[in-house]
Amino acid sequence: MDGIRWRRGEEESEAFRTEGLVFTPGSIILLMGANGAGKSTLLEKIAGLRPPEDVLAAYGPDAVWRRSRLGRSGLRLNGHSLLSYSYASQAPEEGLFARSVSDELAYSLRPYGLTEETAKLRRQEALSAVGWNSEEWLERDPYLMSGGERRRTALAAVFAAPAPWLLLDEPTAGLDGAGHRMIARKLKKQRSEGTGIVLVSHDSDWALPLADETLLLATDGTVRLCSREQLVRHPEWLAEAGMRVPEWLQSAHRLWKSGVPAELTMDPAAAAAAWRVEQRSESAARVLAGAVVDSGKEANGEKQAELDRQVGEDQETVGERKASEARQAREAQETSREREAEEEQKSLREREAVERKAGTELKKHRQLGAARHRLAGFDPRSVWLAYALVSFGLFALRDWLGLAVGAAIVIGLLLAGRISLRRWRGLIVNYAVFSVMTSAIFASGAGSEWAVRGEAFTDTLLTFTRTMLILLLGLAIPLVMSPLSLRRSLEQMTSIKGKSPMWAQRGILAVALIMRFVPVLLELWERFAKIIRARGKMLARGPIAFGRKLRDTALPFLLALFRLGDEVVLALESRGVGGIRTATRAQRLRWRGRDYALASGALLLALGLWIGFRSG
Amino acid sequence: MRGNRSLMEAADVDKESGPGAAVFDRSDRGGAPLEVDCVTVHGGEGEDETAVRLQQATLTLAAGEWLTVVGVNGSGKSTLSRLLAGLMPESMSGVVRRGFAGDGVSPIVLQQPRAQLFGETPREEVVFALEWRGVPAERISDVTEEALHRAGLAALADEPWERLSGGQQQMAAFAAATAYPSPLLVMDEATSMLDEDNRDVVMTRARELHADGTAVVWVTQRLDELGPDDRVVAVGEGRIIYDGRGREFLYGSADGDSGSVSGQADSGAIGPGTVGRLEAGAGGGEEVSDGGVWPLSPCLRAGLRLSYLMELALELRRLGKLRDPLPVTEREWQIVWGNAGK
Numbered sequence: 001m002d003g004i005r006w007r008r009g010e011e012e013s014e015a016f017r018t019e020g021l022v023f024t025p026g027s028i029i030l031l032m033g034a035n036g037a038g039k040s041t042l043l044e045k046i047a048g049l050r051p052p053e054d055v056l057a058a059y060g061p062d063a064v065w066r067r068s069r070l071g072r073s074g075l076r077l078n079g080h081s082l083l084s085y086s087y088a089s090q091a092p093e094e095g096l097f098a099r100s101v102s103d104e105l106a107y108s109l110r111p112y113g114l115t116e117e118t119a120k121l122r123r124q125e126a127l128s129a130v131g132w133n134s135e136e137w138l139e140r141d142p143y144l145m146s147g148g149e150r151r152r153t154a155l156a157a158v159f160a161a162p163a164p165w166l167l168l169d170e171p172t173a174g175l176d177g178a179g180h181r182m183i184a185r186k187l188k189k190q191r192s193e194g195t196g197i198v199l200v201s202h203d204s205d206w207a208l209p210l211a212d213e214t215l216l217l218a219t220d221g222t223v224r225l226c227s228r229e230q231l232v233r234h235p236e237w238l239a240e241a242g243m244r245v246p247e248w249l250q251s252a253h254r255l256w257k258s259g260v261p262a263e264l265t266m267d268p269a270a271a272a273a274a275w276r277v278e279q280r281s282e283s284a285a286r287v288l289a290g291a292v293v294d295s296g297k298e299a300n301g302e303k304q305a306e307l308d309r310q311v312g313e314d315q316e317t318v319g320e321r322k323a324s325e326a327r328q329a330r331e332a333q334e335t336s337r338e339r340e341a342e343e344e345q346k347s348l349r350e351r352e353a354v355e356r357k358a359g360t361e362l363k364k365h366r367q368l369g370a371a372r373h374r375l376a377g378f379d380p381r382s383v384w385l386a387y388a389l390v391s392f393g394l395f396a397l398r399d400w401l402g403l404a405v406g407a408a409i410v411i412g413l414l415l416a417g418r419i420s421l422r423r424w425r426g427l428i429v430n431y432a433v434f435s436v437m438t439s440a441i442f443a444s445g446a447g448s449e450w451a452v453r454g455e456a457f458t459d460t461l462l463t464f465t466r467t468m469l470i471l472l473l474g475l476a477i478p479l480v481m482s483p484l485s486l487r488r489s490l491e492q493m494t495s496i497k498g499k500s501p502m503w504a505q506r507g508i509l510a511v512a513l514i515m516r517f518v519p520v521l522l523e524l525w526e527r528f529a530k531i532i533r534a535r536g537k538m539l540a541r542g543p544i545a546f547g548r549k550l551r552d553t554a555l556p557f558l559l560a561l562f563r564l565g566d567e568v569v570l571a572l573e574s575r576g577v578g579g580i581r582t583a584t585r586a587q588r589l590r591w592r593g594r595d596y597a598l599a600s601g602a603l604l605l606a607l608g609l610w611i612g613f614r615s616g
Numbered sequence: 617m618r619g620n621r622s623l624m625e626a627a628d629v630d631k632e633s634g635p636g637a638a639v640f641d642r643s644d645r646g647g648a649p650l651e652v653d654c655v656t657v658h659g660g661e662g663e664d665e666t667a668v669r670l671q672q673a674t675l676t677l678a679a680g681e682w683l684t685v686v687g688v689n690g691s692g693k694s695t696l697s698r699l700l701a702g703l704m705p706e707s708m709s710g711v712v713r714r715g716f717a718g719d720g721v722s723p724i725v726l727q728q729p730r731a732q733l734f735g736e737t738p739r740e741e742v743v744f745a746l747e748w749r750g751v752p753a754e755r756i757s758d759v760t761e762e763a764l765h766r767a768g769l770a771a772l773a774d775e776p777w778e779r780l781s782g783g784q785q786q787m788a789a790f791a792a793a794t795a796y797p798s799p800l801l802v803m804d805e806a807t808s809m810l811d812e813d814n815r816d817v818v819m820t821r822a823r824e825l826h827a828d829g830t831a832v833v834w835v836t837q838r839l840d841e842l843g844p845d846d847r848v849v850a851v852g853e854g855r856i857i858y859d860g861r862g863r864e865f866l867y868g869s870a871d872g873d874s875g876s877v878s879g880q881a882d883s884g885a886i887g888p889g890t891v892g893r894l895e896a897g898a899g900g901g902e903e904v905s906d907g908g909v910w911p912l913s914p915c916l917r918a919g920l921r922l923s924y925l926m927e928l929a930l931e932l933r934r935l936g937k938l939r940d941p942l943p944v945t946e947r948e949w950q951i952v953w954g955n956a957g958k
Contacts, residue, residue, distance in 0.1 A: 035783060035811035147690040173808075174689035174837060177921035205924035244812035247840065247946045248924040254953040268924055272931035513734060520730050564731050570703060571732035574724040574793065574802075575745050 021225070023213070025164055025196040028187060030207050033217030034242040039200045040090065042217060043169055046198065047087045048077050049530045059084035059165060079537070083111060086161040087534040090170045093142075093150035095531035097555040101127075101153050102138035107552075108157040111537035118162075126160035129186040131178075151175065157535070159186065166190060166197045172206060180206055205248045209266040216241040229262040382595035386602035387477060391470045393606030400458075403465055406609065410469050419476045431471065435464035517568070524560055528553045648715035650677040650700065650800070650831075655710030657695050657854075669695040671854040672710070677833070679716035679799060682826050684842055684862065685835045687851035688919050694804055696851055697835045698724070701802040716831070717800040723793035725806040729777075729785035738764060738780075738788040739773040745792035759795055767791035768817065783814030790818055794825060801825060802833045807841070815841075839866065839915065839923055844944040850918040858914040866926055867933075867942045868913050925949065 023029050033039045045055040048064040057064045062081035086108070089095065098104045105123050114122065127137055130152040142153050155171060166187075172180050180203070187197055187210060201207035208214065208228050216224040218241040231237065235245040235253045252265040255275060264270040390413075394406050414421065421428065443457035532552045657670040670692045677683055677700065687693035695705070702714060702721045726732050735741040742760045751759060764773050767787045777785055786806060794801060803822060807815040819841065826832045834841070842848060842862040850858035850865065858865055913930070915922065922930070925943075932938035943949045 035781065035814060148688070151689075175921075176688040176919035177916065178919065180921045203921075206921065246812070247949065248928075250946070251925055251928065251949050251953065258953070268927035269931050272928055272935055272937065275932070275937060516734060516736070523730075564728075567726055567728060567731035570698070570724065571726055571789075572734070573703060573721045574701060575734075575748050 021223075023196055023198070026191055026194045027212040028191055028197045028199060028210050030204075030211035030214045031198060031200045031217060032204065032214060032238070032241070032243065034219055034244075037217045037219045037242060038221070039217055040169055043087075043167055043198065043200055044530070047085060047167055047534055048082060049087075049534055082534070082537040084163055085165040085167050086158045086163040087167040088155060088158040088169060088171055089527075089531050089534070090173065091151075092154035092158065092171075092531070093147070094560055095528060095535065095556050096142045096150060096154055096157075097552055099141050099143075100138065101140050101142065101156070104142065104153055104157045105138075105160045108161045108535055112162055114162065122160050122162060126156040129159050129182075129189070130156045131182050132156070148175065148179065151179070155183070159190075164195060166195055168197065169200045170202060171199070172201060172203055184210055204246050208249075216243075218242055228266060232256050232262045232265050378598055379592065379595045382598045383477065385599045387473060389599070389602040389606040390473060393609035394466060394469050394473075396606075396610040397466055400462065402609070402612070403462065403469070405612075406466070406469050409605065409609075410472055413473065414476060417476065421472065421475055427475070428468075428472070431468060435461060435468065439464060513568075517564075520564070521561070524564070525553070525557055528557045528560070531556070647679045648713075649679065650715040650717045651675075651711075651713040652696075652699060653711040653713070655699060655708060655712060657692075657699070657705050658707040668854050669705075670699070673699075673854075673856050675700075675849065675856060675859070677715075677717075677800075677831060679831055680826070680829045681831050682823075682843075682846055683831070683833050684846045684848045685833060685851060686837065686839070686842070686848060686865075686915075686918060686920065688837065691851045691918070692854040693835050693851040695854075696849075696856075697802050697804050697833050700833050701800070722800040722802055723798050724802040724804060725786070725790050725793050727805040727808050729782060729789050729809075732789045733777060733785060733792075736776050737774050738767075738769045738784075738791065741788050741792045742795050745795055749796050751796060763791045763795035767821065781814075783810045783817070786810060786814065786818065790821065794821075797828075798830065800831045800833070802835070804835045805837065806835075808837065837920070839920060839926070842866065842944070844941075844948070850914060850920075852918045857917055860914075863941055863944050865914050866944060867929065867940070 031039050031042065041050065042055065044050045046057045046064070048057070059081050062084060063078055064081045065077060096104055098107060102123070105126060106119075109119050109122060123138070127133070132152070140149075140153075142150050145153065151174070158166070158168070171183055175183070184206070187199070190197060191212075199207055199211065208231065211228055214226050214228060214231060216226065216237060218224070224237060224241065226234075226237065231249065232252050233256060235249050238245045238249070252271070255265045255271050256262050259276060260271055260274045264274050390409075394410075397403050397406050439457050439460035442460045443453045529549070532549060536549070536552065652673055652675040655670060655673045656668065658668055673692075673696060675696070685693045685697055698705070699708075699712060700717075700722075701724045702717065702719070703724075704712065733741055735744050739760060742763050743756060746756045746759055761770075764770050767790060769784065769787055769791060772780060772784060780788070786809070790806065801822070803818075807818055810818065822832055822834065836842075842865065844861070844863040846862045848858065848860060848862050848865040849856055913922065913926070915926070929938060929942040933940070933942060938952065943952050
């Protein structure tokens with residue numbers, strides 16, 4: 001059903017292929033990978049929620065992305081393919097927005113255009129799948145529910161859609177034991193009914209026994225497909241893909257090695273039953289007891305000394321035998337010590353690996369970094385002053401010719417600073433549309449003659465365009481300066497004898513924080529837009545669909561915003577912000593030659609604009 | 617707003633010690649324990665009035681202690697941990713004596729890095745934290761270097777967040793929270809978004825701090841983060857339902873000694889034996905066998921999922937293939953397998 005690029009066949013060493021990866025309906029596929037390997041990203045690509053890059057997914061004949069007929073713009077999302085899956089993001093309950101459970105379910109069902117009867121059936125099934133057997137749950141308001149109940153509501157909405165595929169990203173995170181069992185039961189049922197399920201889960205000991213196939217996603221983007229039994233036999237495959245082999249899998253591996261069939265190792269009860277008891281396991285229990293007691297009184301010098309003596313004796317007088325209990329206790333100690341050393345080395349290696357990785361990333365981004373530091377080298381105050389001066393100059397522009405020069409200057413400055421305004425794309429476009437619309441409305445009210453209207457239109461637009469130029473420059477500032485250095489500069493400007501008044505400090509911190517969190521907010525918005533797109537299955541075309549999408553996204557966004565705000569306040573308080581104490585300042589800013597240069601350059605520019613275009 | 621009360625108290629301390637003076641102020645109460653006495657916290661305004669986040673919680677934390685708090689989502693463990701950190705909610709009854717932790721808000725590391733990073737780079741973040749802790753300006757750069765180095769972020773100190781992984785961001789938040797010593801550190805599910813490697817780094821660092829005498833409150837849902845000898849407090853539906861050692865929490869108390877369970881009959885505390893019979897039908901059935909009733913895991917009472925290894929251990933015990941104490945750590949399992957033949 002899926003063609004995903006970069007994929008690896010089962011046990012072959014280097015048999016990478018890029019075609020022919022197929023998942024069959026009626027199976028559960030577990031997607032495993034280290035943090036940052038891109039599990040969620042891959043899932044979103046499969047769902048068409050982010051640009052596909054190399055991944056070409058298709059549900060049967062429906063490719064998620066189709067070549068656009070216009071050619072130029074590249075790929076277009078295939079609306080029909082969106083109906084093929086039902087997707088649950090991480091923490092899906094955050095995407096709820098309706099005022100009742102039945103509205104939520106209806107929203108997920110709407111794109112499928114079911115008859116009322118089928119829809120009712122699906123609703124009931126979905127509710128009972130999350131353990132709600134009574135109709136009264138339909139009327140409940142998700143906002144008055146506990147976190148666990150909201151998760152159930154969200155999952156019910158996901159299960160309700162009659163899609164042949166389920167894409168689930170960490171569906172059990174934060175759920176209790178009963179919740180885990182409930183979801184496992186539902187997934188098995190769906191599988192038996194022919195639904196295909198792609199699952200991402202941290203709880204590998206919960207998920208792996210469910211999975212028919214496992215997809216190991218390595219940090220380099222390659223993928224290895226294997227069965228769970230193969231994983232029990234080869235836990236090292238996980239390590240090869242950059243993951244840690246979980247403790248439970250190591251134990252399952254040991255069980256398999258000691259003769260328990262691999263199929264049985266997944267089920268603790270069956271594995272325990274199949275495990276052969278050996279005579280020594282009796283003493284194993286005792287050894288463990290000993291080890292436990294030992295770890296209780298750690299760093300017991302005497303004990304250690306005795307142990308060392310024993311080791312010594314053992315080496316010197318080979319034939320001598322100690323009581324078996326003592327010996328085993330010592331072995332246990334030794335293995336544990338070896339193990340410790342091993343772990344230490346391992347963690348050292350891991351840390352090195354992390355640092356190495358970071359190093360390469362550093363190199364990769366050096367280009368970007370250079371752009372960043374170009375203006376960052378200036379005193380923020382000089383940047384501000386320069387901005388104010390140039391803005392003043394731009395403000396003096398009175399006609400379109402002047403404006404053209406001004407625009408050229410702004411663009412030139414942005415290019416010189418290598419500043420990309422891509423991040424603000426949406427804002428800029430909105431502002432432009434808003435300007436034109438407002439000007440048009442204003443013009444239509446200006447007079448009955450077309451000439452008058454035209455003049456009013458261009459006049460208004462001129463004012464807007466001028467403001468826009470200033471805005472463009474202003475938007476660039478937070479991109480080149482960090483909010484904290486901004487804060488520092490403002491604080492120093494308002495300070496008297498090295499101390500700025502409390503109100504100023506507070507206010508400035510607030511402004512700096514708002515700027516710091518703007519990107520976080522944009523990210524949050526995108527996240528909810530994605531969730532709504534996956535649930536509503538509609539591609540925004542036309543203002544009505546756009547408006548609806550906006551409405552559906554806004555509510556969960558605002559709620560998430562409040563939660564985020566709550567956490568931010570908490571974190572700030574724990575850092576000591578808000579106490580009576582006045583913050584010390586680690587660095588004082590200094591004006592240097594180039595700051596003077598920057599400011600005077602800006603001054604010249606402003607004067608030039610002002611003198612040149614004042615008269616029009 | 618939240619925390620007004622603690623801020624007022626913080627102000628008093630500052631008047632005594634003078635602004636910018638020692639931040640690590642144990643004041644005259646030295647090693648007095650932190651006490652939460654019969655505290656009830658009500659849910660947020662506007663919601664159902666009956667929503668109770670924490671009910672008659674009583675807890676004592678000694679200076680330098682390691683306390684693991686477990687519970688499912690919405691159990692009240694976050695409320696409890698924030699209380700311990702000194703963030704007093706508005707609708708609260710009962711008494712909190714902060715004892716050794718002092719009156720200021722203790723450093724706290726939260727689940728989401730994005731909510732707790734205020735600078736643009738790890739270095740800015742640490743500097744920001746130190747500035748607001750009132751550390752003298754001339755010491756800041758040294759302390760910052762040291763904190764970054766300890767967190768393994770020295771090479772990444774000036775990288776913006778977009779270029780750091782979630783784990784690295786969390787380490788930066790951690791470095792900022794712990795850059796200056798504090799008698800108490802609260803980790804509120806700080807590792808839940810991290811993979812095992814990153815989690816180990818954070819965990820190791822927290823254990824180091826603990827070894828140096830800092831009390832640590834470690835809040836988690838992941839049972840594999842429990843040490844067998846850690847003190848574990850389990851929270852369920854706003855109540856403290858267990859307070860004892862890790863191994864007994866997972867497997868039930870070996871000798872039927874119920875002393876480890878918090879003794880408040882009215883707060884719903886139930887002894888291990890009782891739990892066994894209560895939960896036997898709901899997935900804990902393996903505990904009641906022909907061999908008799910085994911002590912049952914209080915963990916089930918807290919509603920947490922038994923991990924594969926726990927189920928395996930319990931099953932082995934039921935079959936008589938393994939005896940108490942049952943293994944908890946990786947090392948202990950190694951011993952079991954190591955002795956059980958190759």
